[in-house]
Amino acid sequence: MDSMGSRNDSAGADDGAGRPGNGRGAAPGEPPDPAGGTGPAGRSAARHGTSRPPGRHHSEVTLRVNGTPRTLTVDHRSVLLDVLRERLDLVGAKKGCDHGQCGSCTVLVDGRRVNSCLLPAVALDGCDITTVEGLADGGAPHPLQQAFLDRDAFQCGYCTPGQLCSAVGAVAEAEAGHPSLVTDPGAPSGRPVPLGPDEIRERLSGNLCRCGAYPNIVRAVEDVIR
Amino acid sequence: MADTGTALGAPAERREGRDKVTGSARYAAEQNIPGRVHAWPVAAGITRGTIRAIDTGTALALPGVLAVLTHDDAPRLAPADDPTLAVLQDRRVPHHGWFVALVVAETLEEARAGAAAVRVEYDVEEHDVTLTEDHPGAYTPEQANGGNPAHREQGHPEEAFATADVRVDARYRIPPLHNHPMEPHAATAHRSGGRLLVHDSSQGATTVRATLASLFRLPEDDITVVSEHVGGGFGSKGTPRPHVVLAVMAALRTGRPVTVALPRRLLPDAVGHRAPTLHRFRLGAAADGTLVSSLHEVTTHTSRIKEFVEQAAVPSRIMYAAPHRLTTHRVVPLDVPSPSWMRAPGEAPGMYALESAMDELAVATGLDPVELRIVNEPDTDPDSGKPFSSRHLIECLREGARRFGWAQRDPRPRSRTEGPLLVGTGVASATYPVMVSPARASAHALPDGRFAVRINATDIGTGARTVLAQIAADALGVPLDRVRAEVGSSDLPPAPLAGGSSGTASWGWAVHEACTRLAALLAAHTGPLPDGGLRAHADTAGSADAGSDWARHAFGAHFAEVTVDTVSGEVRVRRLLGVYAAGRILNARTARSQFIGAMTMGLGMALTEGSTMDAASGDFVESDLASYHVPVHADVPDIEAHWIDEDDPHLNPMGSKGIGEIGIVGTAAAIGNAVHHAAGVRYRELPLTPDRVLEGLAGPL
Numbered sequence: 001m002d003s004m005g006s007r008n009d010s011a012g013a014d015d016g017a018g019r020p021g022n023g024r025g026a027a028p029g030e031p032p033d034p035a036g037g038t039g040p041a042g043r044s045a046a047r048h049g050t051s052r053p054p055g056r057h058h059s060e061v062t063l064r065v066n067g068t069p070r071t072l073t074v075d076h077r078s079v080l081l082d083v084l085r086e087r088l089d090l091v092g093a094k095k096g097c098d099h100g101q102c103g104s105c106t107v108l109v110d111g112r113r114v115n116s117c118l119l120p121a122v123a124l125d126g127c128d129i130t131t132v133e134g135l136a137d138g139g140a141p142h143p144l145q146q147a148f149l150d151r152d153a154f155q156c157g158y159c160t161p162g163q164l165c166s167a168v169g170a171v172a173e174a175e176a177g178h179p180s181l182v183t184d185p186g187a188p189s190g191r192p193v194p195l196g197p198d199e200i201r202e203r204l205s206g207n208l209c210r211c212g213a214y215p216n217i218v219r220a221v222e223d224v225i226r
Numbered sequence: 227m228a229d230t231g232t233a234l235g236a237p238a239e240r241r242e243g244r245d246k247v248t249g250s251a252r253y254a255a256e257q258n259i260p261g262r263v264h265a266w267p268v269a270a271g272i273t274r275g276t277i278r279a280i281d282t283g284t285a286l287a288l289p290g291v292l293a294v295l296t297h298d299d300a301p302r303l304a305p306a307d308d309p310t311l312a313v314l315q316d317r318r319v320p321h322h323g324w325f326v327a328l329v330v331a332e333t334l335e336e337a338r339a340g341a342a343a344v345r346v347e348y349d350v351e352e353h354d355v356t357l358t359e360d361h362p363g364a365y366t367p368e369q370a371n372g373g374n375p376a377h378r379e380q381g382h383p384e385e386a387f388a389t390a391d392v393r394v395d396a397r398y399r400i401p402p403l404h405n406h407p408m409e410p411h412a413a414t415a416h417r418s419g420g421r422l423l424v425h426d427s428s429q430g431a432t433t434v435r436a437t438l439a440s441l442f443r444l445p446e447d448d449i450t451v452v453s454e455h456v457g458g459g460f461g462s463k464g465t466p467r468p469h470v471v472l473a474v475m476a477a478l479r480t481g482r483p484v485t486v487a488l489p490r491r492l493l494p495d496a497v498g499h500r501a502p503t504l505h506r507f508r509l510g511a512a513a514d515g516t517l518v519s520s521l522h523e524v525t526t527h528t529s530r531i532k533e534f535v536e537q538a539a540v541p542s543r544i545m546y547a548a549p550h551r552l553t554t555h556r557v558v559p560l561d562v563p564s565p566s567w568m569r570a571p572g573e574a575p576g577m578y579a580l581e582s583a584m585d586e587l588a589v590a591t592g593l594d595p596v597e598l599r600i601v602n603e604p605d606t607d608p609d610s611g612k613p614f615s616s617r618h619l620i621e622c623l624r625e626g627a628r629r630f631g632w633a634q635r636d637p638r639p640r641s642r643t644e645g646p647l648l649v650g651t652g653v654a655s656a657t658y659p660v661m662v663s664p665a666r667a668s669a670h671a672l673p674d675g676r677f678a679v680r681i682n683a684t685d686i687g688t689g690a691r692t693v694l695a696q697i698a699a700d701a702l703g704v705p706l707d708r709v710r711a712e713v714g715s716s717d718l719p720p721a722p723l724a725g726g727s728s729g730t731a732s733w734g735w736a737v738h739e740a741c742t743r744l745a746a747l748l749a750a751h752t753g754p755l756p757d758g759g760l761r762a763h764a765d766t767a768g769s770a771d772a773g774s775d776w777a778r779h780a781f782g783a784h785f786a787e788v789t790v791d792t793v794s795g796e797v798r799v800r801r802l803l804g805v806y807a808a809g810r811i812l813n814a815r816t817a818r819s820q821f822i823g824a825m826t827m828g829l830g831m832a833l834t835e836g837s838t839m840d841a842a843s844g845d846f847v848e849s850d851l852a853s854y855h856v857p858v859h860a861d862v863p864d865i866e867a868h869w870i871d872e873d874d875p876h877l878n879p880m881g882s883k884g885i886g887e888i889g890i891v892g893t894a895a896a897i898g899n900a901v902h903h904a905a906g907v908r909y910r911e912l913p914l915t916p917d918r919v920l921e922g923l924a925g926p927l
Binding site: 085091097098101132135145154156164200207211212213 | 240242243247248250251258339406409410456490686689815822823824825856858859860864
């Protein structure tokens with residue numbers, strides 16, 4: 001075996017990010033957080049509680065999640081997705097890629113659909129967050145949730161919360177007159193866009209489904225907008 | 227169907243559906259056990275060499291970091307049957323992305339920062355990751371995947387080919403492909419009170435438990451592995467993968483519950499891939515299309531640590547009658563990550579080659595592609611000589627042609643245009659073997675009139691709970707809503723994995739047998755049931771794995787209509803239709819979803835999915851979902867899946883064949899053949915991306 005020499009490598013942990021604006025705020029070599037408390041008590045508070053004081057690397061934010069105000073001290077590196085899943089135990093929003101490539105983490109922020117893996121939570125103070133857990137009205141499922149059941153619009157279920165939130169957002173966008181790539185350029189501006197199958201497919205194309213439930217998802221959305 | 231309306235075959239709704247649409251279904255990384263911490267792996271950034279030193283000091287000084295495991299101090303494992311699981315055991319780096327350290331921290335952010343701060347020094351060696359047909363390292367293995375002999379030869383295929391009236395001699399290339407289930411591989415491990423509890427994203431928790439027991443030298447009885455909800459696998463979770471070993475190591479080291487969720491970018495190197503296959507296909511036929519010789523030669527790669535040979539020539543053994551036949555595999559060990567199962571290993575790439583070659587033969591002989599296949603229908607399995615237990619390929623082709631409107635097709639290539647679009651249609655056959663393994667199950671009649679069946683089946687999205695409840699209700703002769711199916715834990719009676727399109731047959735057989743016994747107990751019982759109810763057990767060892775005198779395979783036919791844009795080079799699928807003969811369909815709703823889902827993956831294989839092993843870096847270039855293009859909504863038309871009622875008494879008590887994989891098998895060839903019909907150009911390398919299409923349109927290939 002020929003040795004070609006040696007090389008240092010710290011890229012092993014790189015999960016392929018390397019692009020700007022992807023929500024990763026990890027700073028290798030970041031010094032210990034003086035305000036955060038590195039002892040067991042501090043750690044525990046950072047993880048589970050809201051009592052940890054804000055500091056250089058943590059801030060207090062209030063998110064209105066599914067109608068309930070939640071005030072927490074968040075690590076500045078934390079994205080909304082991880083705050084929902086790890087801090088609030090709302091695991092409906094899924095982590096499929098952590099890079100805004102798959103849509104599994106889609107939730108609604110102030111009514112607009114977003115990839116929650118790309119949004120630093122610290123920037124969302126005061127925002128209204130709706131997750132899949134908040135779609136249902138009391139005990140009754142949201143009509144789209146029922147349509148997904150009726151149409152067998154999922155298999156493994158992992159992309160499903162994102163598909164649902166994305167579809168809710170897409171229907172609202174079309175209602176508000178937002179055009180898509182396949183909208184007739186001659187259509188009147190600002191008027192609701194009718195959602196046929198091609199419009200639905202185009203508008204949901206940010207939500208990947210590896211099980212291949214796409215045709216059933218499109219039918220489910222059609223059921224609801226009819 | 228039983229007169230109680232228990233509805234085996236009916237489109238029963240998924241039992242876990244409500245949990246999945248409301249977000250309450252929890253997957254392996256979502257087990258928020260008190261005190262749970264996170265671990266983040268460090269993957270090698272070199273392709274071949276050894277670790278000289280690892281500096282963990284910076285990482286350990288970061289807030290929240292609890293431990294950094296390396297080969298120096300990670301728990302010692304017992305020798306692993308699967309070398310890909312021997313992580314953090316020595317200095318060797320056999321391929322890019324091999325795990326060299328694991329950082330455990332209180333939070334995800336802290337674990338990720340810790341992993342980024344680990345410094346690794348390597349002694350780097352030259353690597354070779356490039357597969358070629360004439361690679362000097364190529365050899366013919368004894369077996370290909372699935373225990374299939376690597377080489378089969380009957381008659382005098384070379385001589386018969388040389389003297390055939392019509393000859394096709396073509397080479398096809400399929401790149402590495404990645405499974406990419408939507409849920410990345412994840413495990414949560416917890417050591418408590420002498421027991422080890424592991425939530426693993428796996429296609430089979432029974433094997434995970436056995437493997438962990440062996441590696442960590444623990445009694446199986448002290449381990450529980452739960453795979454309650456699994457976000458897809460497509461083969462990549464078929465056996466334990468390194469993440470679960472890392473999670474257990476971290477839990478043992480720290481005494482805390484630990485979750486390891488692999489970052490998407492690390493999956494291609496760590497969890498297996500479909501190996502690239504280079505095919506040479508030669509078909510010799512008489513002028514009337516009757517095959518006289520068929521030669522399918524496959525070259526593929528494997529890693530240096532594990533021999534995995536994609537059995538791509540195997541489907542050519544059973545598809546068509548030809549007196550002279552050769553099927554052979556050669557494999558080249560390279561410094562690449564270990565390949566493994568991806569949906570229909572063998573059949574998916576192999577049938578792309580065979581069915582493309584058949585289309586070329588149809589053109590060469592002037593026969594209709596459907597008729598050419600019918601002309602070459604064998605009476606018995608051409609390889610083994612056994613009779614088929616059932617084979618309705620011709621019916622699938624004819625039914626598909628009728629539904630698709632095939633009779634209206636103008637066979638001339640490039641005969642249909644719409645402005646800048648070329649329009650074409652194509653057909654391909656599909657097949658997948660019937661596999662089944664022994665399982666155990668229990669059935670329990672409760673005093674309140676309800677029933678419970680228990681078996682460690684796994685629902686990876688197929689609807690296993692639902693179909694097993696249907697099988698049980700049918701065998702018991704009771705309404706479906708009175709039966710509960712418990713699956714997804716190694717504490718249940720052991721059962722094989724959800725894979726090889728064998729899950730439902732294997733589990734269902736045991737459930738059926740347990741329920742049949744329970745029904746007999748109930749029939750003999752008088753008066754109210756005792757407080758504990760009545761129980762029956764089944765173990766299908768000896769029956770499910772008994773050999774068969776029949777060749778048992780599912781068959782299908784795929785039809786596609788595509789447009790080829792002469793300006794952009796984009797191929798779009800307008801229509802995709804499959805007709806299957808797969809025994810008795812046990813749940814019309816979930817079966818249809820599996821068929822169209824697999825056809826969607828086949829569409830990706832044809833048009834968008836492809837990975838490149840970069841010669842310089844030794845890594846896959848397309849290793850995330852931004853660069854590896856799985857089909858999206860806009861790529862997928864309204865897909866049709868149909869089936870033919872097949873009554874086959876030689877399978878299992880339900881009369882079912884597997885349905886999870888056959889949908890992908892012929893799809894890529896049907897689309898490729900449609901592109902040829904549209905454009906008049908024969909493309910022989912997948913995927914059919916716009917650059918390749920434009921290049922082909924610009925000149926003869």
